[in-house]
Amino acid sequence: MLLALGLLALVGLWWLGRSGGRLPAGLSPRRIGSYAAFAVAALLALRGVLLPALLLAGAGLWLLEGGEGVSKRLAGLVAKLKPNRAPKRTATIEFEPASGDGTVLAGPHTGERLSAVPRGDLVALHTLCRSADLDGARLLEAYLDRRHAGWRVDAERDPHPGAGRALDPGAMTQKEAYEILGLESGASLEQVRTAHRALMKRLHPDQGGTAEFAARINAARDRLTNRHR
Template sequence: MLLALGLLALFGLWWLGRSGGRLPAGLVPKRLAGYAAFALAALLAFRGSLLPAVLLAGAGLWIVWTGEGLARRLARLLSALKPRRTARRSATVELDPGSGDGLVLAGPRTGERLSAVPRGDLLALLALCRGADPDGARLLEAYLDRRHPGWRVDAERDLDPRTGRPLDPGTMTQEEAYQILGLERGASLDKVRAAHRALMKRLHPDQGGTAEFAARVNAARDRLTNRHR
């Protein structure tokens, strides 16, 4: 009985809207019909008629939504659910003032501590920051100044004279790296570092060294250092 009365009330409100009947300002027929459906649904639910109550509540919701523009409401809902990029995620690196260490937030080493990233990869990350995250580049330069004081000189030596860009240690084979450093295959990390230091002393400009060979020595060191990670 109540369901029939509810449907009759909805029909009456629909007819009122079609016939040009007047309602108080701001109370359009569709909205009034929706509110009436909600009220009847609550009454039916209170009396234990759950299925008719659910049907009436659904009808009321549909009436209210279509009355205010279903497409517009759905667009607002989807916009609210869409994930938003935060300033933190747009950054490339993050430094911890307390420990002096940092965290890589973007790039090949995402999620790693800066202290665990080889110097060569830090320089590659710096090049990435300079193009996409100037603030991150400044933070990384400050970190390199503290942890690797000679990195600026090494970075200049690492430039390929033909392209003006850093040599990529990934393009050098392990065999080539061992030959450049004068080491046997399988040499320990300590031997790699010792050979690199000895060669770089001999390659100083005052000793007649060349920038091209110095860059290859640094690339060989980075190639073998990455192998030991």
Template structure:
């Protein structure tokens, strides 16, 4: 009779658990199973212990305890969702979302003061980078943000710097041969081919789309040089 009582109690617990199972969402269900599993197993072990089945109880009770302790350790190691880290320097305040690893930032000083980094395009962010030349901490934060949002921004900065160094080359204005190379065309390309190549490159490298101002200027110059020869 005693065994039947405890067996019935365990069955009721299982039925209630199944009812909750049908109504729970996936996240809560997983948490509930991790908590209820060792409890149900422990109750079964206690029932066996009180009915004189100590050998079986000696198997279930340690198993229930081990299950509970593993779940507790797992919960302790799992980060709480929705956490963010905040880092503030003289010129920037950055927030890091722990769940996604995404960086968000606000400019605290200078010509872009009060602007969110997300509202600045690549050219503006590069200008901000130049403004922060003497602030090492702010530079490191901004570079981390740029690396995530514009992975090739360093190449664009280098291209712009090279362009400034060569702004007044000894050979003078862009030659026809240079223009063909810039647009990736063979000498003698038609007007339609020149316009098509220019359009294709600008769709990729226009400053409004995150491209380099220097490269866009060179592409425009190449088009003008070649089209002037077709007039």
């Protein structure tokens, strides 16, 4: 190693002597020092001496780009390594990685926090998402795995959660009907019809939705339509 360093120094001195001690344009002592540090770091790395090699490489980078340049590079690297904490929004839910919670955007429990929705209803929402919103299904799977261990066993035991509930409009409360259509209490007849059309357009079985949920949407519309008669 010492012999290699000596030879490198001799080559440098010979080259400076040939050029009359003048450095070419664009080549400064700092740049030469950085290249030398990189060369020695490479030799050390090849010999398996990793810690000194890393230190020398860092010194070479500092000589080449200065303290500010190195700081910017490190900041960019840290930003890339940081997990993305921005909210993730799909057609059905919005999930917030920072809080580990989210909000239901469509269907039953619209506007509610995931943490406030019963586990059985979350599993039913997951079943719906598997047909109409795959990104939402993946986010819900991760959420259920963290908050409700064992939910997959229940889902396999009852592959159609919510099936068997009465779909007679008279058996559904107004509050449930408003929640299913994503409306505020007291919405007008036109708002009910508009919300029903929008949901059926997205979640009808012909569009990849489930027949069970389509029936609940229709029952909710009928319940609120009867209210206006």
